[in-house]
Amino acid sequence: MELPVFNSAPEASASGGCASHSCGSTDDQLGHLPEHIRAKVHNHPCYSEQAHHYFARMHVAVAPACNIQCHYCNRKYDCSNESRPGVVSEVLTPDQAVKKVMAVAANIPQMTVLGIAGPGDPLANPERTFATFRELSEKAPDIKLCVSTNGLALPESVEELSKHNIDHVTITINCVDPDVGAKIYPWIFWNNKRIMGREGAAILIEQQQKGLEMLTARGILVKVNSVMIPGVNDEHLVEVSKVVKSKGAFLHNVMPLIAEPEHGTFYGLMGQPSPSHEDLQKLQDACAGDMNMMRHCRQCRADAVGLLGEDRGQEFTMDKIEEMDIDYAAAMVKRAEVHAQIARELEEKDKARAAVAQVKAQLVSIEGGKPKAETRPVLMAVATKGGGVINEHFGHAREFLVYEASANGVRFISHRKTIPYCEGGDTCGDGESALDVTIRELAGCEVVLCSKVGYEPWGPLEAAGMQPNGEHAMEPIEEAILAVYEEMRAAGKLEPRADAAQKVA
Amino acid sequence: MALEIIESCVNCYACEPLCPNKAIYQASPHFLIDPDKCTECIGDFEDAQCASICPIEGAILDEVGTPLNPIGSLTGIPLELLAQYQAAVEATYQAALEAKTG
Ligand code: SF4
Numbered sequence: 001m002e003l004p005v006f007n008s009a010p011e012a013s014a015s016g017g018c019a020s021h022s023c024g025s026t027d028d029q030l031g032h033l034p035e036h037i038r039a040k041v042h043n044h045p046c047y048s049e050q051a052h053h054y055f056a057r058m059h060v061a062v063a064p065a066c067n068i069q070c071h072y073c074n075r076k077y078d079c080s081n082e083s084r085p086g087v088v089s090e091v092l093t094p095d096q097a098v099k100k101v102m103a104v105a106a107n108i109p110q111m112t113v114l115g116i117a118g119p120g121d122p123l124a125n126p127e128r129t130f131a132t133f134r135e136l137s138e139k140a141p142d143i144k145l146c147v148s149t150n151g152l153a154l155p156e157s158v159e160e161l162s163k164h165n166i167d168h169v170t171i172t173i174n175c176v177d178p179d180v181g182a183k184i185y186p187w188i189f190w191n192n193k194r195i196m197g198r199e200g201a202a203i204l205i206e207q208q209q210k211g212l213e214m215l216t217a218r219g220i221l222v223k224v225n226s227v228m229i230p231g232v233n234d235e236h237l238v239e240v241s242k243v244v245k246s247k248g249a250f251l252h253n254v255m256p257l258i259a260e261p262e263h264g265t266f267y268g269l270m271g272q273p274s275p276s277h278e279d280l281q282k283l284q285d286a287c288a289g290d291m292n293m294m295r296h297c298r299q300c301r302a303d304a305v306g307l308l309g310e311d312r313g314q315e316f317t318m319d320k321i322e323e324m325d326i327d328y329a330a331a332m333v334k335r336a337e338v339h340a341q342i343a344r345e346l347e348e349k350d351k352a353r354a355a356v357a358q359v360k361a362q363l364v365s366i367e368g369g370k371p372k373a374e375t376r377p378v379l380m381a382v383a384t385k386g387g388g389v390i391n392e393h394f395g396h397a398r399e400f401l402v403y404e405a406s407a408n409g410v411r412f413i414s415h416r417k418t419i420p421y422c423e424g425g426d427t428c429g430d431g432e433s434a435l436d437v438t439i440r441e442l443a444g445c446e447v448v449l450c451s452k453v454g455y456e457p458w459g460p461l462e463a464a465g466m467q468p469n470g471e472h473a474m475e476p477i478e479e480a481i482l483a484v485y486e487e488m489r490a491a492g493k494l495e496p497r498a499d500a501a502q503k504v505a
Numbered sequence: 506m507a508l509e510i511i512e513s514c515v516n517c518y519a520c521e522p523l524c525p526n527k528a529i530y531q532a533s534p535h536f537l538i539d540p541d542k543c544t545e546c547i548g549d550f551e552d553a554q555c556a557s558i559c560p561i562e563g564a565i566l567d568e569v570g571t572p573l574n575p576i577g578s579l580t581g582i583p584l585e586l587l588a589q590y591q592a593a594v595e596a597t598y599q600a601a602l603e604a605k606t607g
């Protein structure tokens with residue numbers, strides 16, 4: 001049987017030829033990519049679980065038109081490609097967008113990425129999108145550009161895209177079968193006509209696949225996003241994952257459908273359920289066998305500004321930007337310094353990690369012969385402000401990172417958003433307290449690691465089968481999780497369970 | 506012969522670049538069609554371009570005021586559900602208004 005080796009992925013040895021530090025870092029999920037692609041995405045906050053704690057990204061909305069309709073989108077409000085209905089964002093002219101990006105990049109030197117995503121499809125508005133990119137490549141050549149699209153107009157845009165030094169494209173692909181597509185896309189606009197149902201879905205699928213092939217043929221990185229819609233495409237996404245991988249997509253990101261009646265979308269009003277955390281994870285696991293998955297996507301707003309998960313958009317409204325006095329040249333120099341500093345820090349962490357892994361590996365080989373009992377995997381929730389350590393109070397956390405500890409090491413599973421217990425007041429909405437929300441969101445986790453946890457939430461957490469733990473404050477996340485896992489093993493809590501069902505209060 | 510954009514337009518920009526006669530222009534509070542320029546696309550396209558891409562049911566009307574995309578025709582949401590939803594939105598809006606004034 002496999003012995004627990006710090007951070008080692010089971011497939012690592014089979015893939016061969018990888019240095020221990022690269023395949024060990026299960027937290028950034030890039031271990032299995034070819035070296036040149038890993039280098040390209042190394043400091044991209046949307047792709048690297050490591051980097052998103054350090055680097056910043058922003059999105060601007062310049063292109064509100066769309067050429068298709070998705071059943072999870074209500075265009076009366078607006079919506080990103082990423083199934084976030086009901087979020088209204090500021091639509092900027094290309095000139096305003098450039099001004100805004102320059103101001104943000106001058107004030108937040110960690111800024112590395114500009115994305116143009118929803119509302120709408122950037123390639124349904126190619127003039128506005130490309131005008132923005134053209135001007136920016138000139139004024140801030142150090143900023144990476146990326147674009148998210150539904151793919152319908154992709155083949156005709158590839159030529160233009162490759163001119164603008166755009167090396168990341170995200171395509172939202174929810175299916176490769178028109179019969180499935182007919183249940184997701186009621187219509188598309190194609191060759192001067194509105195085409196309904198299956199026929200439209202078939203064209204969309206064909207264009208998406210063609211666009212994907214054309215981009216990868218030119219060496220442009222392509223990420224594929226899929227929205228998991230239970231009963232519609234959930235099983236089918238395993239197939240999608242295989243197909244897009246064979247065509248060269250470097251990441252496949254499965255996101256949960258968000259459908260509430262109040263969004264007024266087709267799915268919302270028809271009562272289409274969203275997937276549970278558990279089902280989402282199962283599907284992500286099923287697809288991960290085929291290719292790398294990105295788990296930390298937070299479905300950020302189309303015009304989000306800042307580090308992932310931290311939205312600073314309010315500081316950069318157009319009228320505030322007009323009043324700013326900015327030295328752009330100095331700002332670019334400053335960015336280069338900050339980026340280099342972060343790169344050094346990441347490298348040191350990598351080294352430290354490799355050293356720890358080596359020691360652990362030696363320990364394992366010493367203990368070698370002693371057989372350990374089979375242990376079951378355990379989900380643990382972590383409260384962190386970033387930096388890869390446990391440094392957030394339970395009551396202040398706006399989200400928890402969920403990890404799985406098992407005999408194979410530690411791997412990142414997902415983010416769970418919540419309402420900070422301290423701000424939640426007594427109730428929010430339907431008489432559910434903030435603590436109830438957190439407990440519901442963390443369903444399935446058996447341990448909650450945080451820097452501190454108050455007396456009050458302790459009881460309810462325990463009653464829900466979640467052990468609060470504040471003993472590992474300021475420790476690196478993976479190490480703390482392994483330590484707790486080891487304690488559980490020693491206490492005989494990790495016998496494989498016949499029924500995997502969680503305790504519920 | 507001309508089409509008309511009415512207040513349910515959400516200013517999505519989709520129709521404007523498609524018009525063969527440059528009849529559509531951005532205006533406040535919503536996009537408008539210059540009736541002197543609009544030909545309903547006859548001679549250029551089989552279908553009126555603006556009405557073929559507009560995602561909002563009922564936002565574009567023909568000369569006699571009939572919507573080119575009637576309610577329910579694009580999203581496929583059953584009329585009854587749509588009516589319930591609109592009533593709920595209206596109720597929430599009224600409640601918010603009352604809370605503000607009262
Ligand atoms: S592609 Fe984006 S904007 Fe267009 S309908 Fe789908 S989710 Fe909405």
Ligand code: SF4
Binds near residue numbers: 507538545556
């Ligand atoms: S019907 Fe045709 S000509 Fe008239 S406004 Fe629409 S797109 Fe322009």
Ligand code: SF4
Binds near residue numbers: 510515516517558
């Ligand atoms: S396509 Fe429809 S909603 Fe969009 S701007 Fe034109 S009329 Fe308005």
